[in-house]
């Protein structure tokens with residue numbers, strides 16, 4: 524038994540037994556890393572035409588000439604980053620003398636103009652030479668130009684700006700892009716080429732026209748979403764590297780591909796699903812990965828997304844959900860109406876100093892939002908003379924809702940999850956917002 528009740532009747536988990544059993548259990552993974560997003564396989568199925576176009580544009584670097592700046596875009600998980608990294612490896616393999624340099628910048632991590640310049644400089648010298656803050660930007664830019672000519676000399680330096688759209692949203696984003704795409708004008712020996720990658724298809728609209736013309740020297744490379752069959756082939760190739768032979772049931776790859784194809788053909792999602800299914804099978808000591816494990820993995824991933832979503836909701840939406848949580852927690856079979864939610868929401872918001880009471884209409888908007896995100900189900904029911912009302916039910920486990928809401932400081936500090944709504948207190952009644960004690 525891995526779980527049991529201790530003498531106080533509380534749940535306890537036997538970690539020693541868990542690890543012992545885990546070690547004795549069947550081995551499914553041969554190379555787990557092959558399912559990580561950072562893994563670059565030897566081949567990228569269904570990206571032939573994109574590889575061909577980028578290879579054609581960058582080939583001149585083999586002869587020491589400077590390739591034009593380039594943009595790649597397409598939806599998330601369509602292989603943009605993997606393709607550019609793959610090309611960089613191949614180009615290096617074929618360059619016998621003076622191989623090009625590659626500086627990879629993930630703009631979600633390195634996102635300010637200053638940090639981008641510092642990152643390029645530090646990557647080239649291989650040390651933290653430029654501090655994270657402090658120097659004027661034009662000073663670093665000058666230092667960088669000197670370094671490129673001194674160290675890289677007659678070679679090409681590719682600057683890959685991944686998630687470039689994040690940079691454009693930042694102060695000074697257009698300016699730094701302009702500078703980076705025009706470095707060659709101020710260099711004597713070295714030549715640079717910018718490759719921008721984005722999954723925001725409309726980000727070009729936010730660009731300064733001078734930058735647009737620098738970046739669009741070539742027709743942008745568009746990465747289209749994969750269909751279910753293409754995803755299945757990508758998964759098959761990775762599964763062969765990642766898992767021990769014959770541990771995957773027929774149908775597993777197809778099911779993962781099908782789930783991911785429904786979400787705009789995202790290969791990252793497909794790989795995540797396969798990896799999670801493998802991990803669930805392993806934890807359950809199963810000798811094979813089955814379709815059941817994939818279904819379970821999909822549910823887990825959905826749950827993770829919902830948890831994240833609830834966590835990031837504004838306080839008023841979280842309070843609406845708290846009201847639904849309390850109504851469903853304190854009554855069995857209680858029919859929750861939008862009117863009840865409004866009442867409980869008002870009670871909850873009156874407990875937080877300075878919080879505004881909302882109108883029924885606003886609460887109705889929040890209920891719609893929660894319905895659309897799949898957290899609750901709302902059915903409209905006719906109430907005869909009283910018109911129509913919404914009957915609401917939680918559509919995810921109450922425990923999950925409780926766990927996430929309890930992380931909100933205000934909900935926790937004012938103990939809102941333990942509050943018993945007045946409509947559920949048998950000895951009280953509320954009339955026109957005034958609470959009376961029932962006499963009978």
Ligand SMILES: Nc1ncnc2c1ncn2[C@@H]1O[C@H](COP(=O)(O)OP(=O)(O)OP(=O)(O)O)[C@@H](O)[C@H]1O
Pocket residue numbers: 558559560561562563564566567568569570597598599600601602603604605606721722746757790791794
């Ligand atoms: N054609 C392919 N063959 C093999 N693996 C692929 C292919 N396309 C994508 N992948 C894998 O899918 C995952 C996601 O790909 P990648 O990170 O390149 O997506 P992306 O287009 O850059 O997405 P995002 O816009 O979210 O950054 C990676 O693990 C990558 O190796």
Ligand SMILES: [Mg+2]
Pocket residue numbers: 603604605685
């Ligand atoms: Mg990417």
